[in-house]
Amino acid sequence: MTELREKCGFIDFVLKEWLLIASGVGLALTSLLTMRLPRFSEDELGVLLILFALFVTVKGLQESGLIANIARRIEQGRAIPLKLVLGTFFLAMLVTNDAALVVMVPLTLSLQIRRKDILVILEALAANAGSALTPFGNPQNLYLYWHYQIPPWTFMAAIAPFSLTFLALLAGAALIAKTENSAAAGTSLPAIRRIAWGFGGLFLILILAILHVLPLFIVLLVILAAVALDRRALRVDYAILVTFLFFFGITDNVRQVLTAELHQAGHIFLLSALTSQFISNVPAALLFAEFTPHWQALLWGVNAGGFGSLVASLANLIAYKFYLADSQTQAPFTFTITFLAMGFTALAIAILLYGMRFGFGAM
Numbered sequence: 001m002t003e004l005r006e007k008c009g010f011i012d013f014v015l016k017e018w019l020l021i022a023s024g025v026g027l028a029l030t031s032l033l034t035m036r037l038p039r040f041s042e043d044e045l046g047v048l049l050i051l052f053a054l055f056v057t058v059k060g061l062q063e064s065g066l067i068a069n070i071a072r073r074i075e076q077g078r079a080i081p082l083k084l085v086l087g088t089f090f091l092a093m094l095v096t097n098d099a100a101l102v103v104m105v106p107l108t109l110s111l112q113i114r115r116k117d118i119l120v121i122l123e124a125l126a127a128n129a130g131s132a133l134t135p136f137g138n139p140q141n142l143y144l145y146w147h148y149q150i151p152p153w154t155f156m157a158a159i160a161p162f163s164l165t166f167l168a169l170l171a172g173a174a175l176i177a178k179t180e181n182s183a184a185a186g187t188s189l190p191a192i193r194r195i196a197w198g199f200g201g202l203f204l205i206l207i208l209a210i211l212h213v214l215p216l217f218i219v220l221l222v223i224l225a226a227v228a229l230d231r232r233a234l235r236v237d238y239a240i241l242v243t244f245l246f247f248f249g250i251t252d253n254v255r256q257v258l259t260a261e262l263h264q265a266g267h268i269f270l271l272s273a274l275t276s277q278f279i280s281n282v283p284a285a286l287l288f289a290e291f292t293p294h295w296q297a298l299l300w301g302v303n304a305g306g307f308g309s310l311v312a313s314l315a316n317l318i319a320y321k322f323y324l325a326d327s328q329t330q331a332p333f334t335f336t337i338t339f340l341a342m343g344f345t346a347l348a349i350a351i352l353l354y355g356m357r358f359g360f361g362a363m
Contacts, residue, residue, distance in 0.1 A: 017239050020239045020240075020242060020243045020246070023243050023246035023247050023250065023283070024246050026246070026247075026250045027246045027247075027249045027250050027253070030249075030250050030253035030254060031249070031253055033253070034253045036253070038248070038249030038250070038252040038253050039252055040245070040248055040249070040252070043146050043147060044248045046146060046216055047142055047143050047146050047147075047244070048241060048244055048245060048248075049216075049219055049220070050136075050142060050146075050206070050209070050210060050216075050219055051139060051142065051240075051241060051244065052223065052236070052241055053206050053219045053222050053223050053226075054095075054096065054136065054206065055236035055237065055241075056222075056223055056226045056227070056233045056234065056236060057199055057202050057203045057206055057222065057226055057233070058095045058096065058099045058203075059232070059233045059234075059235060059236050060195070060198075060199035060202070060226050060229060060230055060232075060233035061095070061196065061199045061200065061203065062099075062102075062103070063193075063195075063230055063232050063233065064192060064193045064195050064196035064199055064230075065190045065191050065192045065193055065196065066192050066196040066199075066200070067091075067095070067103050068103065068107075068190040069189050069190045069191075069192050070087075070091075072107070072189050072190055073189065079175075080111070080113065081119055081122070081174040081175070081177040082171060082174040082175055084104060084107075084108055084119055084122075084123060084174070085119075085122050085123060085126045085170050085171065085173075085174040086126075086171065086174075087104060088100050088101070088104045088123040088126040088127050088130065089126040089127070089129060089130035089167055089170065090130060091103065091104065091130070092126070092127040092128075092130035092131040092137055092138075092315075093130045093131060093133050093134045093137050094134070094137075096131060096136070096137060096138055096139075097127035097128055097130070097131035097137065097138050097306075097313070097314075097315040098127075098138075098314055098315050098318055100127045100130070100131070100315075101123060101124065101127050101315050101318045101319050101322070102318060104123050104127075105120055105123060105318070105319050105322040105323065106322060108120060108123065109322065109323065109326045114178070115177060115178070116323070117323065117331075117334075117335045117338060118177055118338070119177065120319050120322070120323045121319070121338060121339050121342050121343075122170055122173055122174060122177070122342075123319060124313075124315055124316050124318075124319035124320075124339075124343075125166070125170055125307065125342065125343070125346055126166075126167075126170050127315045127319075128303070128306035128307060128313055128315055128316075129162070129163050129166035129167060129170065129303075130163065130167070131315075132159050132162055132163050132303035132306075133156060133159060133160060133163040133164075134156065135150075135152055135155050135156075135210060135211070136207065136210050138281075138282075138303075138306075138313075138315075139240075139244065139282045139285075140281050140282045140284075140285035140286075140302045140303070141155075141299070141303070142210070143282075143285055143286060143289065144285055144289060144295055144298060144299055144302075145210075147289050147295075148289075148295040150295060152211045152212075155299075158296045158299060158300075159299055159300065159303060161353070161357060162300060162303060162304065162350065162353065162354075165349075165353055166346070166349075166350075169349070195229045195230055198225070198229045199226065199229060199230075199233075202222050202225055202226055202229075205218060205222055206219065206222050209222075240314070244282070244286075247282070247283050247286045247287075248286065250286075250287075251286050251287055251289075251290050252290075254287070254290070265294040265296070265297035265358070266297065266358070266359065266360030267360075268288060268292050268294045268297040268298050268301060269297040269298070269300055269301040269304075269354055269358075269360070270301070270351070270360065271288065271301070272284050272285070272288045272297075272298050272301030272302050272305055273300075273301040273302070273304045273305040273347070273350070273351065274305070275287070275288075275305070276301075276302055276305025276306065276308070276312050276313075277305065277308050277309045277311070277312050278309075278311070279311075280311050280312060280313060280314060281302040281303070281305040281306045281312060281313055282302075282314070284301075284302050284305060285298065285302040288301075288302075297358070300350075300354050300358075303350075304347060304350035304351060304354065305347070307343050307344070307346035307347040307350060308340075308343045308344050308346075308347040309340070309343065309344075310336075310339070310340070310343075312343070312347075316339075316343065320336075320339060323335060
């Protein structure tokens with residue numbers, strides 16, 4: 001019995017952390033191929049530090065009850081699909097697409113409404129589209145923002161047509177979605193602990209550091225202050241941080257093998273978007289950033305690449321797993337097909353949007 005449990009636990013770990021394992025194997029293989037250990041730049045270590053600080057502060061806000069309270073307010077009243085989709089979009093801009101879905105998908109599944117499957121898919125799309133707009137909305141944006149040293153407003157202006165187009169499309173889809181809610185009215189709001197003010201302040205300080213208004217060392221103070229407020233803020237996903245470290249090492253090793261630069265921006269966009277379908281958009285951003293100066297095409301490519309397959313974005317997997325794990329889930333095969341169909345439709349729209357705006361030749 002003990003041996004069976006250990007085998008099941010190992011299988012569960014592999015299924016849950018396959019990207020961590022794959023990146024670790026990739027680092028080992030590329031290190032053997034190049035006969036060297038990877039070197040990590042100050043920018044790469046700075047990105048890891050900022051990501052850790054973001055995870056800690058967002059976790060603190062979750063533990064304080066603030067995010068759940070805001071989400072619960074969104075569900076009350078009319079136009080619930082629209083509020084859920086817009087709430088996911090704008091929340092992802094601030095607390096990352098993954099954290100937004102961790103809050104919004106369970107909330108959606110707890111409601112007594114029809115067509116939860118469509119709402120969860122729309123929320124996954126909204127999280128990817130909304131998080132694309134800010135330098136700190138998702139990990140790949142944060143990396144590209146620091147790697148290329150892009151001014152914040154230049155960054156947002158470059159990707160704004162992508163995000164705002166999908167905001168309009170998803171808002172229209174949410175208005176069309178018909179649901180009935182019989183339980184939201186009269187539901188008590190989650191209590192907000194006083195530490196929410198502290199974590200909110202730390203989050204604002206962190207954003208100022210990301211935008212280069214405050215020096216980077218302030219991030220260390222944010223982490224220490226967050227731990228002092230609530231130690232539960234340290235209960236974050238460390239596996240994704242280690243995965244990033246592995247991919248930083250892989251790209252450093254690959255850079256020693258591949259010295260040719262990819263010159264055409266349109267090719268960068270298409271390659272990064274399509275590569276994301278197989279290895280997810282964060283590793284794709286880390287890989288292609290080492291070989292091209294075309295940050296705008298890469299920014300569009302990896303954010304568009306978040307649409308499509310289940311592994312194209314970690315946010316997709318979060319929404320998908322939450323839905324299938326719900327006790328009231330029905331027709332998982334139909335949900336999977338619908339998820340993929342809507343995801344690849346969004347990817348096709350994103351590719352068309354890029355082509356209309358920039359073309360697929362050199363920018």
